[in-house]
Amino acid sequence: ISSAPGEDETGAWSPDGRQLALTLSRDGNLDLYTLDLATQALTRITSDDAIDTEPAFAPDGRGLYFVSDRGGGPQIYRTALSGGNVERITFGGSYNISPAISPDGRSMAFITRLGGASFRLSIMDLATGTVQQISDSNDDESPSFAPNGRLLVYATRVGGRDVLMTSTLDGK
Helix, strand or coil: CCCCCCCEEEEEECCCCCEEEEEECCCCCCEEEEEECCCCCEEECCCCCCCEEEEEECCCCCEEEEEECCCCCCEEEEEECCCCCEEECCCCCCCEEEEEECCCCCEEEEEEEECCCEEEEEEEECCCCCEEECCCCCECEEEEECCCCCEEEEEEEECCEEEEEEEECCCC
8 A cells, every 4th residue: 555665554345435535754754645546646734843743533534533642642633635733633642642532523532641641532512522431441442432422442351351342431
């Protein structure tokens, strides 16, 4: 899909399956690009001295959520594919990564670091900014919504084993 010079990292499918959002360092720094799969046209979405990575499409396909250290530490931001303002989404805590957007666009699951070493699954109501911690484990990563938007799946460690867990949006 991509063999550009430099680092090629994380990819995310657009909702219609026609594009991939990619993190590439082809212009010297890790920024976000979209790749049109039919034409192979590559479009740069972000241009910042910070590292921009972990893209996730908005359900309408017109925007991206992503992780950037442009505020001093990893936080989640969003921007329109057409360009324009980059808006910071997470403000609680100093380390928030791995955005996953619900199919209806109302919620965002993500991983937040609590204290020095606990990485926990949280969910944000995107309209209000209210955040709820979902898990009580310490090594959560890679959240994803079920197609119906009512369940989350994520990776974690339980009893020294790597496992996949599911949870409802309220953590039950």
